[in-house]
Amino acid sequence: MQVVILSEGSDLDAFSSAYGLTLLYPSTFILLPNVLQYKVSKAISLFQDKIKDKILTKEGINFEKVDKVFVVDSQTVPDVNVPIEIFDHHPNKSLNYKGKNVKLNLYNVGSITTVIVEKIKKAKVNLDKEDATILSLGIYDDTGGFKFSGTTERDLKAFTFLTKSGLDFLKLQQVVSDTFDLEDVEVIKEIIKNAEPLPVEGKKVYISTLYRKYSKDVAWILKYIKPFEPADAYFLVVNQKSKKFIIGRSKDESIDVGKILSQLDGGGHKFAASTTIVGFSYDEIKTFLTFLTAKHQKPLTSFIKTDLPTVEADLSIEEVKSYLGRYRYVVVLQNGRYVGILNDKLINNAIKHGFSNEKAIVFAEELITVSPDVSFIQLLKMFSTYQTDIFPVVEKGYYKGVIYKKEFVSEISGIKEDKPIFLPISKPKTVNYLNRVKKFFPLEIFQTLKEVGEYAEKLGYRAFIIGGVVRDIVLNKENLDVDIIVEGSAVDLIKAYAKDKNFNFYVYPEFMTGVILLPNGLKLDFATARKEEYDSPGSYPKVEKANLFEDLYRRDFTINTLAIEITKSNFGKLIDYFNGLVDIKEKRIRILHSLSFVEDPIRILRALRFAGRLNFKLEKKTENLLIYAVERDLLNFAPTGRINLELNLTFKEENTFEILMLMDRYKVLYKLFAGLSIDQNKEKVLIKLQDSFLLLEKVLGIHFPKNSNYLYVLLGNYPEEITYNLLKKYHFEKEASYLNEFYTTLQSIKNTDSIFDIYKTLKSFNRQFLPALMSLLPEDKFKIVLEMLEKEKKPVLTGEDLIKLGLKPSKIFKDILEDVFVKYLQNSIKTKEEAISYVKKTHLKRLSNQPE
Incomplete structure (x- = not known):
């Protein structure tokens, strides 16, 4: 048994040549792909009786019984463990079949069917008439009716031979002719309208999209x-x-x-390919295709680095620490095979808790790994799923290197330079803020800050409140979330002050941080001023004690880089290195360096949240970098769990509407x-939602979850399946679980005029x-439901009223009260x-006769 495997998107030439091989070798069958060109589908339908016994499905084939595989009009080698013979007419010097049992037959003809017909003639x-017609389809179509420049004399001779064999020209034209109906015309118009160039230097590369439903295979029309x-x-x-x-x-x-499309988990050959992708927008796909077309038409091996140190599994934790050096991670191997990863924090904690002599293999973490041929789309999905900076590359159990998330994101975004976007002030601006600090904090906290400053000075340190x-x-x-930075040792300051005051505290010496818990329930967060430097993406940060300037430079926005000194001799002095005061005065959000959004794409959401909360604007350079980061789909690289957290914070803001409008303006919601x-x-519905919160909280006296309601309104126009997938993607589990109930209720109320229903x-x-x-309800239904809720809050009749009528409490009370309430809603009562009166006339006699 032999099989011809057709590639995805195969055309008439591939189909005709495959059919010819079944005539040459009677024990040969055709395995069709998932996607065929429209004309091939027409041919299969027209000649169904002739070819039905020659076609196999993937489910109906057992490759253990296959002796040989043919590939036609393509050089894509299928993953099968049998001899493969290729017939093609497209030169491709880049392919390498070393180590595979492949025979390549390459011909200079306009159609590969020509070669198969020559073999049929020779054999x-x-x-019969239908055989000749099916074979003629490939030659005629691939030579453009013999008008294409690649047409050869051999093609003409092969077609002449088929003509003499009695081909049916009427059926040939039926398949190859391009006749357009109204649907075809509308599809062509939409594709042309949406067509645009991709920014690939030195090449003309175009892209378009089709939203309209199309009953045919769209490839034929391109x-x-x-x-x-x-x-x-x-x-x-195609959507x-x-x-x-x-x-x-x-x-x-x-x-x-x-x-290129294999990097998006697709398939095909050099000149024609296809794929299906889930969970990404059209704009995101444009970015991916631009990057892949311009730089990476091969497996992403250039991103695999081998700089991390490796250790044997039986080394002690104490010994492993000496291998860290300047790196944050060390790879654990056993007889050359990958075991896991140890990071600096894990090693230090293990030593701290007395496990210095334990073997490395005990604590090695099995981080999610990738294979060397991991595709672009697989990496994207992993970046948004797993909160880790590195992905070990493992092949058949053996360690090959790591892929660094930051380096990958930086390459795709095109932002590689890490420069300040403005010059910091060499001598910081200082302002006396003593009186403002005194007015801002409750007396108890103010006194605590003064005391901390006194202890800092005694120890020879400087201390500052910083940030938000x-x-x-x-x-x-108002804000009582206090962060304190210490030029010196935060741990020593905490111990000195908290022990003296008998306050509860926690210190983390390895991170140079700690917390003091105040008797009133508030807490003060302390950290030693520090700087971090990385020699390479995987290197251990050189965390060193630093001055205030170096610590503040690590922050996200200039408005969060202000500090007020609380050291006794300088208590109340505000320090501004980065023009944060000016930015606050001018009401603008400014990042500190050009890689800010690359390092942490969540800052895109934070920038807009602060802008909306404070009614600030983005500084021009920051705005340009944010727009660029959004366009380059950096949000795809943010862990979806952190996106969930940031969206929840947005929904809790007082100015949620303003923030959402900014997120819309900068295409963040779109992405x-x-x-x-x-x-x-949608804007009107969001405004209506804000009013509904206030109105319903007043009517019902309860508070409603903001995140759930905003999400249902934002996604309210989408089909339920799409909304469900988006909610699950960003871990809104509760909202996803109630979605069907919400959609069903919404449609039920929209589709009925019955008050009772x-x-x-x-x-x-x-x-x-x-x-x-x-x-999301139309105005008339909104008023009905609101009136229903108001009347429900103050019902016209209660169970106590029924008891006063002499009725005994029973399960039927519910039916009576519901009956009365519906009449009340209908204004009958x-x-x-x-x-x-209504109860007496309708229910009293029946209820008075209830058995004891």
């Missing part, structure tokens, strides 16, 4: 897209619910779309939530999502007197 295989005609290569992204199907075509040997609390002192915004944007209707639906609904539900 004197009898062809040659009619005008912007694609002069392109060296082009890509089409399919939560997935996107990508087609790649190339006319340039240096642009191998097969290798200083920013809020300047802005006069995080699959193309989400806030149009005028609305009431019954609302009775079983989880009330914590009411603000979002009401915000308006007063308590009318309700009592």
Whole structure:
């Protein structure tokens, strides 16, 4: 048994030549790919009776019974352990079949079917009319009806032979002719409208997207897209619910779309390939394709580094520490095989707790590993899933190196220089803030800070409050989250002060930090002023005691770099190295260096949260770098758990609406939530949500979770499947679990005019999502539900009223009260007197006859 394996996106030439091999070798069958060109699908349908016995499915094939595999019109070698023979007419010098049982037959013809027909003619295989027609399809289509420049005399002779064998020209035209219906025309128009160049230097590379549903295979139509005609290569992204199907075509040997799309877990050959991708937006895909086309049409081996030290598994922890040197990590091996990773913190803690002599293998952490041929898309998914800076590369159990997340992100973003985006002040600005500090803090905390400053001076240190609390002192915004930096030893200062005052405290000498717990329940966080330097991405940071300036330079934004000294002799002196005061006065957010968003993409969200909270603007250079970071999809490299945390903080802000509008303006929502944007209707619904929070809290007297309601409103226009996947992606588990109930309730209320049905639906609904539900309802239904809630809060009749009528409490009370309440909602009953009268007429006689 022999099999012809067709590549993804195979065309008529591949199909016809495969069919020809089944005629040459009767024990040969065709294995179709998942994706075929439209014309191939037409041919299979037209000649179904002729070819049905020659086609196998992947489920119906047992490769243990296969003696040989053929590949036609492609040089992509399938992963099978049998001899492979390739027939192709595309030169490809980059392929290497060393170590594989592959025979390559390469011909200079316009169609590879021509070669197969020549072999059929030589073998004197009898062809009937349908055989000849099927074979003619590949030659005619791949030579463009003999108009393409690559057409040879051999193609013409092979086609003439088929003509003499009786090919059916009517069926040939039926398959190869391009006749357009209205659907085809609309699809072509949309692809042309969306076409745009990718910024690949020295090459013409285009991309477009299709949102419209199309009943046919779209690949056949791409040659009619005008912007694609002069392109060296082009890509089409087809939207399919939560997935996107990508087609790649190339006319340039240096642009191998097969290798490019293999990095996105796809397949194909140098000139035609495809893939399906989940969880990324069109803009993100553009970034990926630009990077891969320009730089990485091969496995990402250039990112594998071998600089980390390695140790044997039976070494003691004490011995391993000596290998760390300037590195943060050490790789543990056993007989050359990978065991795990030890980091500096783990080693120091193990020694601290008395495990110096324990073997390295005991504590080695099995970090998630990757193989040397890990794809681009696999790395992206891992970066957003696992909160680690390094990914060990392991092949068949053996350690090959590591991939550093920061280096990878920096390369894709194109930001490599780590320079200040402004010149820090050589001599810091100082301002006397004593009176403002005294007014800002409660007396007890103020006195505590003075005492800490006195102890610092006794020890010969300097101490400062820094960061957000200083920013809020300047802005006069309440904040009792106090961080103290010590030029000296924070640990020694904590011990001296807390022991003297008999306060509870915790110190972490290895990190030079600690905490003092005050009797009033507040805490003071201490840290030694320090700086960190990295010789390479995996090197151990040189953590050294430093001065205030060096410590502050590690911060995120200039508005968070202010410090107020609390040392006794300088108590209340505000120190500003980075023009933070000016930035606060000018109401702007400014990062400290150009790699800030690359080092930590979460700063993108933080910058907009601070801007929205404080009503600040982004400084121009910072804005440009943020826009660039968003466009380069750096948020893909942020752990989704940290994105969850930052979004939750956003939803808790007073100015959530303003922050969300900024996130929309800078396309952050678009990147995080699959193309989400806030149009005028969405803006109105968000404003309505804010009003709903206030209104419902007043009516019902309860507080509602902000995150759940904002998420349901933001994603309210998406299909349930997409919303569910997005909520799960960012770990909003509760919201995902209630999503079906929310969508079902929303649609039920929208689709009924019955007060009773609305009431019954609302009775079983989880009330914590009411603000979002009401915000998404049309105005008439909003008023109905609000009135229902108001009346429910103050019902016209209660169980006590029924008891006063002489009725005995029972399960039927619920039915009576519900009946009365629905009449009350329908305005059939308006007063308590009318309700009592209604109960007497309708229920009293029946209830008075209840058995004892």
